[in-house]
Amino acid sequence: MRSLLSRLWDTKGLARWILLVGLVITVAFIVLAVFAPWIAPYGFDQTKVDGVKFPKVGHASGDHLLGTNDQFFDIWSRVVWGARTALEVVVLSVVFSGVIGVPLGLVTGYVGGWWDRVVVFVMDAIYSFPSLLLAIIFSFLLRGPLGGGIVAAALSLTCVYIPQYFRVVRNTTVTAREATYVEAARALGAKPATIMRKYLFGNVVQSVPVITTLNAADALGTLAALGFLGLGIQPTEASEWGYDLSRALDDAQAGIWWPAVWPGLAIVVLITALTLVGEGLNESLNPALRRRRLRSVVFPRRTPATAKEAS
Numbered sequence: 173m174r175s176l177l178s179r180l181w182d183t184k185g186l187a188r189w190i191l192l193v194g195l196v197i198t199v200a201f202i203v204l205a206v207f208a209p210w211i212a213p214y215g216f217d218q219t220k221v222d223g224v225k226f227p228k229v230g231h232a233s234g235d236h237l238l239g240t241n242d243q244f245f246d247i248w249s250r251v252v253w254g255a256r257t258a259l260e261v262v263v264l265s266v267v268f269s270g271v272i273g274v275p276l277g278l279v280t281g282y283v284g285g286w287w288d289r290v291v292v293f294v295m296d297a298i299y300s301f302p303s304l305l306l307a308i309i310f311s312f313l314l315r316g317p318l319g320g321g322i323v324a325a326a327l328s329l330t331c332v333y334i335p336q337y338f339r340v341v342r343n344t345t346v347t348a349r350e351a352t353y354v355e356a357a358r359a360l361g362a363k364p365a366t367i368m369r370k371y372l373f374g375n376v377v378q379s380v381p382v383i384t385t386l387n388a389a390d391a392l393g394t395l396a397a398l399g400f401l402g403l404g405i406q407p408t409e410a411s412e413w414g415y416d417l418s419r420a421l422d423d424a425q426a427g428i429w430w431p432a433v434w435p436g437l438a439i440v441v442l443i444t445a446l447t448l449v450g451e452g453l454n455e456s457l458n459p460a461l462r463r464r465r466l467r468s469v470v471f472p473r474r475t476p477a478t479a480k481e482a483s
Contacts, residue, residue: 188452190448190451190452190455191448191449191452191453192452193445193448194444194445194446194447194448194449194450194451194452195445195449195452197441197442197444197445197448198442198445198446198449201255201258201259201438201441201442201445202259204252204255204256205255205256205258205259205260206256206259208252208253208255208256211252212246212248212249212252212253213237213246213248213249214246214249215249215253216245216249216250216253216254216410216411217245217407217408217411218245218246218249219243219244219245220244225244226240226244226245226246227240227244228240228242228244229241229242229423229428229431231430232430236248238251238430238434239430239431240431241416241419241420241423241431242419242420242422242423242431243407243419245416247416247430247431247434247435248434249411250411250416250435251411251413251434251435251438253410253411254411254412254413254416254435254438255438255442256410256411257322257405257410257411257412257413258392258395258412258413258442260322260326261322261325261326261329261391261395261405262329262388262391262392262395264322264323264326264330265325265326265327265329265330265333265387265391266333266384266387266388266391268326268327268330269329269330269333269334269336269337269387270337270380270384272330272334272337273333273334273335273336273337273338273341274337274338274341274377274380276291276334276338276341276342277337277338277339277340277341277342277345277376278341278342278345278368278372278373278376279368280292280338280342281341281342281343281344281345281346281349281376282345282349282364282367282368282372283364284346288342291338292342295334295335295338295339296335298331298332298334298335299335299336299339303332303390303394304394304397304398306331306332307328307329307331307332307394307397307398308398308401308403310327310328310331310332311324311325311328311398311403311404312403314327314328315403321405321406321409321410322405322409322410325395325398325404325405328398329391329394329395332391332394333387333390333391336383336387337380337383340379340380340383341376341377341380344375344376344379345372345376348372348375348376349372353371354367354371354372357370357371381453382450382453382454385446385447385449385450385453386446386447386450388446388450389443389446389447389450392439392442392443392446393439393443395412395414396412396413396414396417396439397414398414399412399413399414399415399416399417399418400414400415400417400418401418402415402418413435413436413438413439414435414439416431416435417432417435417436417439419431420432420435
């Protein structure tokens with residue numbers, strides 16, 4: 173971790189600014205998600221206060237900063253609560269994908285043999301499907317036992333991204349297992365589990381942070397697409413930007429723009445921020461792309477005594 177932070181700190185140029193801008197925007201959305209109960213003035217499914225119903229498709233006002241939509245929901249509250257939903261689903265899907273894909277790629281890449289070929293065949297078959305189509309299929313399969321909640325959406329995305337982690341880690345492991353230090357550890361009698369844990373794992377996971385951020389951006393877009401199609405999180409479970417955007421299409425055609433603009437803008441901004449973080453990490457961690465800051469070199473001043481000794 174210290175080496176990773178050191179490399180990020182020593183990076184200069186455009187990559188540094190891309191990473192900083194992406195991090196600032198991403199942190200802003202994380203703050204919205206974490207403190208949603210205190211930032212949002214209303215609940216994600218609240219339509220009335222003290223028995224008085226909110227206006228339908230109301231303009232922005234003091235009570236409703238961004239107006240209301242056709243379901244009497246406060247748009248600002250839906251956007252804030254939608255940030256929490258997006259954070260929960262993306263984090264769960266990325267964690268599940270990494271927990272399954274990284275160890276599987278490490279073990280199969282090191283062991284090899286027929287088992288490696290079978291797993292590679294299965295992962296390549298899954299990877300060949302379009303991500304959205306695969307997410308729709310798993311969403312249908314998981315909706316019955318798990319319902320239309322956050323866990324079901326996260327698992328449907330997990331099935332999409334496991335092959336990406338597997339392919340990267342497995343290919344790196346196949347190359348690293350023939351390295352000299354691995355051969356030396358094997359010659360000293362180290363067990364395969366010890367070699368994978370102590371010598372291979374730290375080297376093959378260096379590209380995982382970049383994949384994680386890029387997958388998070390893609391997962392957010394896939395989640396919004398599922399919600400837009402009505403196959404994602406149900407409106408009674410949580411606020412979801414894709415669903416709100418789908419509901420606002422008819423209003424947009426009638427000239428009522430605000431129900432569609434704000435959730436759509438939230439999707440675009442957060443995806444852009446996560447993409448910037450991924451690209452910034454890639455250029456900061458990749459030795460072929462990284463530009464380091466030059467450090468000034470200070471030579472000790474030569475005193476008469478040192479000059480006499482040198483002569």
